[in-house]
Amino acid sequence: MLKFAIKRTLVAIPTLLAIITLVFILVHMTPGNPFDGERALSPEALKSLMTQYRLNLPIWQQYLLYLNDLLHGSFGISMKYLGQSINGLLFPDNMGGFWVTLRLSIYTMVIAVPSGIILGAYAGLHKNSWFDKIVVSSNIFFTAVPTMVTGPLAVLILAVTLRIFPAGGWGDGDFQHLFLPVLVLILAYLPTIAFVMRGSIIDVLNSNYIRTARAKGLPTKTILFKHAIKPAILPVISLLGPMFAGILVGAVVTEQIFTLPGLGVLTTNAATNRDYNMIMAITILGSILTIVFNIIVDLLYMLLDPKIKQ
Amino acid sequence: MFGKINTLNLDIPKTKGFWLSVFARLSRNKLAMTSGLIIVILTLMCIFVPMVSSVAFDKTDWGQIMQTPSGQHWFGTDSLGRDLFVRCFIGGRITFEIAFAAAFVVLLVGIFYGAIAGYVGGKLDTIMMRVVDVLYGIPFLFFCILLITLFGNSMALSFVAIAAISWLDMSRIVRGQTLSIKHKEFVEAAMISGVSNLKIITRHVIPNLLGVVIVYAALTVPNMIVMSAVLSFFGLGVTEPMTSWGLLISDGAQNMQAWWLLLFPAGLMIITLLSFAFLANGLRDALDPR
Numbered sequence: 001m002l003k004f005a006i007k008r009t010l011v012a013i014p015t016l017l018a019i020i021t022l023v024f025i026l027v028h029m030t031p032g033n034p035f036d037g038e039r040a041l042s043p044e045a046l047k048s049l050m051t052q053y054r055l056n057l058p059i060w061q062q063y064l065l066y067l068n069d070l071l072h073g074s075f076g077i078s079m080k081y082l083g084q085s086i087n088g089l090l091f092p093d094n095m096g097g098f099w100v101t102l103r104l105s106i107y108t109m110v111i112a113v114p115s116g117i118i119l120g121a122y123a124g125l126h127k128n129s130w131f132d133k134i135v136v137s138s139n140i141f142f143t144a145v146p147t148m149v150t151g152p153l154a155v156l157i158l159a160v161t162l163r164i165f166p167a168g169g170w171g172d173g174d175f176q177h178l179f180l181p182v183l184v185l186i187l188a189y190l191p192t193i194a195f196v197m198r199g200s201i202i203d204v205l206n207s208n209y210i211r212t213a214r215a216k217g218l219p220t221k222t223i224l225f226k227h228a229i230k231p232a233i234l235p236v237i238s239l240l241g242p243m244f245a246g247i248l249v250g251a252v253v254t255e256q257i258f259t260l261p262g263l264g265v266l267t268t269n270a271a272t273n274r275d276y277n278m279i280m281a282i283t284i285l286g287s288i289l290t291i292v293f294n295i296i297v298d299l300l301y302m303l304l305d306p307k308i309k310q
Numbered sequence: 311m312f313g314k315i316n317t318l319n320l321d322i323p324k325t326k327g328f329w330l331s332v333f334a335r336l337s338r339n340k341l342a343m344t345s346g347l348i349i350v351i352l353t354l355m356c357i358f359v360p361m362v363s364s365v366a367f368d369k370t371d372w373g374q375i376m377q378t379p380s381g382q383h384w385f386g387t388d389s390l391g392r393d394l395f396v397r398c399f400i401g402g403r404i405t406f407e408i409a410f411a412a413a414f415v416v417l418l419v420g421i422f423y424g425a426i427a428g429y430v431g432g433k434l435d436t437i438m439m440r441v442v443d444v445l446y447g448i449p450f451l452f453f454c455i456l457l458i459t460l461f462g463n464s465m466a467l468s469f470v471a472i473a474a475i476s477w478l479d480m481s482r483i484v485r486g487q488t489l490s491i492k493h494k495e496f497v498e499a500a501m502i503s504g505v506s507n508l509k510i511i512t513r514h515v516i517p518n519l520l521g522v523v524i525v526y527a528a529l530t531v532p533n534m535i536v537m538s539a540v541l542s543f544f545g546l547g548v549t550e551p552m553t554s555w556g557l558l559i560s561d562g563a564q565n566m567q568a569w570w571l572l573l574f575p576a577g578l579m580i581i582t583l584l585s586f587a588f589l590a591n592g593l594r595d596a597l598d599p600r
Contacts, residue, residue, distance in 0.1 A: 018444040023456065030460045144587040146536045148543055148556070149576050152563035156573070160566040167566065249451040256543045257563060267452065268544050271459045279456045286449035 001302070008298055012291050019287045024066060027276045028059055053079070053277075075281035080273040086281045089266060095173055098285070100262030104251040107178070108185040109244070116190045117236060120197025121229070127202060139195035142187055147250050151184045151257035168258040181258045185250055189243060196239050201232040234305055241297040245290045332521075335596040342592020345585035352582060356406055359399035367400040368392065368551040376568050386570040388561065398575055401553040402582075408469045408547075408554070409534035415473035416530050420480025421516075421523060427481070428488030429511060439485070442478050450475045451540065458546050468547035472537045476530070483522055491518050521597040528590035532583045539579070555579045 050056045069076055075086035090097045123135040159167035171177035213223045255264035270278035371391035379386040385394035427438040457471040497514050539556025541547040548554040555575050562572030
C-alpha cells in the first residue's frame with residue numbers, strides 16, 4: 001500500500017513539472033513585457049520593475065528561480081497589485097480567494113457523492129420505477145445543461161421570484177448564502193454519480209456470483225451489503241478523479257454567478273489586467289489539486305479493489 | 311474452379327449498405343429525429359432571422375428600454391432598448407459559428423493525433439499519450455483563460471483556445487479505436503498481402519473510425535457551445551455590441567428583474583443542448599445496435 005502510494009506520487013511529479021514548464025514557456029514566449037500597456041513609465045522605474053520581476057535575467061535563470069519559489073510554496077508577486085505576494089491574494093487570512101472555491105468544492109463532493117451513490121443504488125434496485133426514470137432523465141438533463149444556465153435560473157426562481165434565498169454574496173459563509181451555489185453545483189454532478197451507480201449495481205446484480213449467493217438462499221440484505229455494494233461502488237470511484245477537476249472549475253463558474261469572492265474573481269481580474277503571474281499561479285494551483293486528488297482516488301480504488309492489491 | 315467461386319458469390323445474401331441501415335435505424339428513433347430537426351430549424355433561424363429582421367441587432371432605441379415581450383418585440387428589449395429576439399438569433403449565429411469551428415478543429419486534431427499514435431504504436435505512442443496525460447492535468451478553464459490573456463481577446467482566438475484544450479478526449483477515443491481495428495483480421499490480412507500503410511489507413515482504419523467520430527462530433531458541438539458561453543461569464547470571447555448566448559445569459563443574470571433577458575437565451579440554449587444530447591444518443595444507438 002505504502003509502496004504503491006509512493007510510486008503513484010513519484011509518477012505524478014514529472015507530469016506536474018511538465019505542466020509548470022509548459023505554462024512558464026507559454027507566458028514567457030509572448031512578445032513584449034507586461035508593463036508595456038501601463039501608464040508611461042520612466043526608464044528607471046521600468047528598470048527597477050524589471051529587476052523586481054527578474055525579467056532582466058536570462059529566461060533559464062528565471063525558470064529555475066520560479067521553480068525554486070514554487071518548491072518553497074511561493075507563487076511569486078502579482079503584476080497588477082505591484083509588490084503584493086500572490087500567496088497573500090490566493091490564500092487570504094479571512095475568507096476569500098482559494099478558501100471559498102475549496103469550501104464550495106468540498107461541500108459539493110461531501111454531499112453529492114454519498115447521496116449520489118445511495119440514490120443511484122436505489123434506482124438500480126428498482127429498475128424502471130418512476131424513481132429510476134427520474135434518475136435517468138435528470139442525468140440526461142444536467143449532463144447537457146451546465147451550471148452557467150441552471151445557476152441563473154435557480155437565482156431567478158428561488159431568489160428573485162420566491163425570495164427564499166439571497167441572490168448572491170458570501171455573507172459570513174452561512175447556510176442561507178451557501179445553499180443556492182452548493183445546490184447548483186450538486187445538481188450538476190449528483191445525477192451523473194447516481195446514473196453510474198445505477199448502471200453498475202444493475203450489472204453487479206446480474207453477475208454470476210450474486211446469482212450463486214441467491215441460489216444459496218442468502219437473504220437479500222446480506223447479498224446487497226456484503227457482496228454487491230463494494231464492487232458496484234468502484235466505477236463511481238474511478239469517476240471521481242476527472243470529476244474533481246470539473247467541480248473545481250464548476251465552483252469557479254458558480255462564484256461568478258453568485259458573486260462570491262473566490263478564485264473566479266481573481267481569475268477575471270487577472271485576465272482583464274493581464275496579471276500573468278496570477279494566472280500562472282491559479283493554473284498551476286488547479287493542476288496540483290487535480291493531480292493530488294487523482295492520487296487520492298487511485299489509492300482509494302486500490303483499497304477497495306482486491307484485484308489491484310497484489 | 312471458377313464456377314465454384316461464382317456460386318459462392320451468388321450465395322452471399324445481398325445486404326443493405328451499412329450506412330443505409332444506420333440511417334434506417336436512426337429514422338425510426340423519433341426523439342433523435344425531432345432533435346435533429348430542431349437543430350436544423352434553429353440553425354436556419356440563426357442564419358436568416360438577423361437577415362430579414364427590420365431592426366438591426368445593435369440598434370439602440372432609448373424609447374424602448376426594458377420592454378416586456380410584446381407583439382412588436384417578441385422577446386422584449388434590453389437595457390439599451392435593443393430587440394432581444396434579433397439579438398438571441400445573432401448571438402446564436404455567433405455561438406454556432408464558434409462551436410462548429412472549434413468542433414471541426416477538435417475532430418481534425420483529435421483524429422490525426424489519435425490515429426497516428428494508435429497506428430504507429432511503440433515509443434511514439436507512449437510519448438504522444440504522455441503529452442495528452444499532462445494536458446489532462448490542467449483544469450481546462452484556467453488554461454483557456456491563460457491562452458486568451460496571453461494572445462489577446464478576440465472571437466477567433468477564443469475558439470482556438472477552446473479547441474486547443476478540447477481535442478484530448480477525441481484523440482484518446484480515436485487511438486483506442488485505431489488500436490482495436492489494427493489488430494482485426496481484415497487489417498492483418500491486408501498487411502500480409504502487401505497493401506501500403508497509407509491505403510490501410512484510408513481504406514480500413516478511417517472508415518471504421520467514422521462511427522465513433524460522428525457520435526463524438528454530436529457531443530463535441532454542445533461542449534463547445536458551453537465552453538464559449540462559460541468564457542463569456544469571465545468577460546472573454548465575444549464582446550459587445552456583438553453578442554452570443556453566453557453573453558446574453560450573463561447579461562440576463564445581472565438584470566434579474568427583467569426575467570425575459572435571462573429566460574429566452576437560456577431557453578434557447580437548453581433546447582439546443584438537449585437536442586444535441588438526444589441526437590448523439592440516437593446516433594450511438596443507430597451505429598452500434600446491441
